[in-house]
Amino acid sequence: MNTQTSLDYGIPVFDNQTVLDFDPSNADPASALFLSLFAQLAPLDASISYGALDTLVEQGGSIHHGPMGQFNQQIAEAAAVPFARIGFMGTSSVNESALGHVMPQLTKAGDKSVVLLDSAAHTSLLAAIAISGQTVVWLNRRYDADLDVQNVPTACAIEAALRLNPAIETVAITSPDYNGCVADIAAISKVCERHKAFLYVDGAWGVGCGIIEGYPANPVTLGATAASVSFHKKGIGLSQTSCLYSRNAAFTTHYDSQSLDHFTTSPSYLALGFAQVMHTELTHGEVGDDWARIPDLHKSLAARTADIHPKIWVLGPQDSGAQTADPSHLLFYLGDIGISGFDMVSAMAQLGYDCEKGTFKTLLILLSPSLLGQEEALIKALHRSVKTCLNRKMVTNHQTLRAINPPVLKNSSVTIRNAKRGRSHNVPLKTACGHICAVSIAVYPPGTPILAPGSRIETSHLTYLYTMQRMGGHVSGIDMTTEEPVIAVLKPSLSAVP
Numbered sequence: 470m471n472t473q474t475s476l477d478y479g480i481p482v483f484d485n486q487t488v489l490d491f492d493p494s495n496a497d498p499a500s501a502l503f504l505s506l507f508a509q510l511a512p513l514d515a516s517i518s519y520g521a522l523d524t525l526v527e528q529g530g531s532i533h534h535g536p537m538g539q540f541n542q543q544i545a546e547a548a549a550v551p552f553a554r555i556g557f558m559g560t561s562s563v564n565e566s567a568l569g570h571v572m573p574q575l576t577k578a579g580d581k582s583v584v585l586l587d588s589a590a591h592t593s594l595l596a597a598i599a600i601s602g603q604t605v606v607w608l609n610r611r612y613d614a615d616l617d618v619q620n621v622p623t624a625c626a627i628e629a630a631l632r633l634n635p636a637i638e639t640v641a642i643t644s645p646d647y648n649g650c651v652a653d654i655a656a657i658s659k660v661c662e663r664h665k666a667f668l669y670v671d672g673a674w675g676v677g678c679g680i681i682e683g684y685p686a687n688p689v690t691l692g693a694t695a696a697s698v699s700f701h702k703k704g705i706g707l708s709q710t711s712c713l714y715s716r717n718a719a720f721t722t723h724y725d726s727q728s729l730d731h732f733t734t735s736p737s738y739l740a741l742g743f744a745q746v747m748h749t750e751l752t753h754g755e756v757g758d759d760w761a762r763i764p765d766l767h768k769s770l771a772a773r774t775a776d777i778h779p780k781i782w783v784l785g786p787q788d789s790g791a792q793t794a795d796p797s798h799l800l801f802y803l804g805d806i807g808i809s810g811f812d813m814v815s816a817m818a819q820l821g822y823d824c825e826k827g828t829f830k831t832l833l834i835l836l837s838p839s840l841l842g843q844e845e846a847l848i849k850a851l852h853r854s855v856k857t858c859l860n861r862k863m864v865t866n867h868q869t870l871r872a873i874n875p876p877v878l879k880n881s882s883v884t885i886r887n888a889k890r891g892r893s894h895n896v897p898l899k900t901a902c903g904h905i906c907a908v909s910i911a912v913y914p915p916g917t918p919i920l921a922p923g924s925r926i927e928t929s930h931l932t933y934l935y936t937m938q939r940m941g942g943h944v945s946g947i948d949m950t951t952e953e954p955v956i957a958v959l960k961p962s963l964s965a966v967p
């Protein structure tokens with residue numbers, strides 16, 4: 470077999486051998502490259518022994534040298550940040566390691582430290598808190614019921630929380646959020662610095678940030694201690710390819726030793742090889758050029774909403790209290806015409822479009838290079854879907870149901886770790902008020918928790934869960950499809966822990 474060694478990872482690429490039957494010439498450049506790499510590299514999956522890669526995880530070397538060290542350097546230079554670490558077990562593992570293992574090593578109170586946590590926290594941040602045993606003070610996002618969007622966290626709200634609670638040593642926020650809206654990281658960093666708190670940003674959605682023209686800046690260059698990102702969300706590498714950016718040397722040193730303990734000693738060569746080629750293409754190739762065209766695509770679609778329906782418009786960052794947003798998130802406001810985002814997702818799916826999420830009043834479409842040149846078809850599909858929804862009156866009870874405020878997360882004396890590890894039992898949801906929740910409960914979309922482990926269940930939670938379920942939302946943490954849904958709560962002895 471004819472082989473060549475063309476990747477920095479030294480992975481042999483087999484010429485003229487494909488494992489997939491596809492025609493890359495019909496695909497956009499990013500998909501074509503992705504598919505052709507997959508076909509070439511798939512036969513070589515991870516667990517082969519390959520001497521040159523020993524240094525990947527410090528077997529006989531250091532992760533600062535060898536192919537992995539070079540790739541980390543490449544990522545850091547492209548993002549203009551002091552340190553970058555490629556991740557290969559999802560952004561979840563990066564978040565868990567950074568917030569759950571590293572922060573307690575840097576903060577004075579360690580495992581007993583207090584974290585100010587964004588209410589839009591992904592489940593991996595809750596897992597991080599459970600790993601360490603830290604205590605959470607919730608930073609609740611303001612919800613705008615008219616537009617059905619959550620506002621981004623503000624420097625002002627964070628300053629107030631830090632003043633009220635000087636024990637907070639870490640602030641952890643999600644930015645960009647699911648809708649792509651970006652918090653004012655520069656102002657928030659300054660506030661954190663004044664109060665001697667670390668700032669950790671879950672930037673899973675912000676792949677282009679600081680790398681591609683027309684996208685917001687990288688949180689770390691704006692002053693955050695560290696930030697995570699999901700490369701795979703923009704096709705930069707296979708699923709689970711993620712990254713940690715940092716500007717803090719001590720943080721990075723702890724992260725390196727933690728990640729060796731908590732990730733894997735067998736990182737996938739395939740995943741890393743892919744990620745490196747795609748990252749190079751993003752920063753120096755056609756893939757990056759295509760992503761740089763997305764801001765214009767966003768603008769031109771936003772200018773054509775009248776062709777979809779005269780009363781539909783695109784929400785901008787200012788509608789969520791933000792100054793900037795990731796342009797690959799296109800958020801439509803549908804609120805006043807009697808159809809919901811849930812129904813639009815189904816109607817668009819029937820036309821072959823996979824919309825990212827619908828809420829009661831909004832529809833989110835993620836723009837990618839595959840939509841370049843497809844603008845007209847997308848507008849037509851949206852127009853047809855609106856008509857379908859209006860004609861068929863797909864929204865059950867739409868006229869009677871109003872968007873409802875998610876209940877705010879309240880601070881609890883039972884830590885997330887104690888609640889997760891405590892003895893629990895199931896009780897009927899309908900009679901769960903007053904109990905302490907043992908699990909995390911969220912409604913997707915948006916998928917952020919309304920009850921964390923340790924939260925006291927109140928009537929407002931039940932009202933929200935049943936209403937959102939009727940509207941078309943999916944409740945996670947409880948099986949709402951059964952006749953009598955049950956919820957895991959702590960046994961009374963643990964609930965009473967002061």
Ligand SMILES: Cc1ncc(COP(=O)(O)O)c(C=O)c1O
Binds near residue numbers: 562591593699709711
């Ligand atoms: C804000 C946020 N953080 C973290 C993650 C976890 O990323 P991964 O699936 O790569 O573990 C997600 C996943 O969607 C996310 O939306």
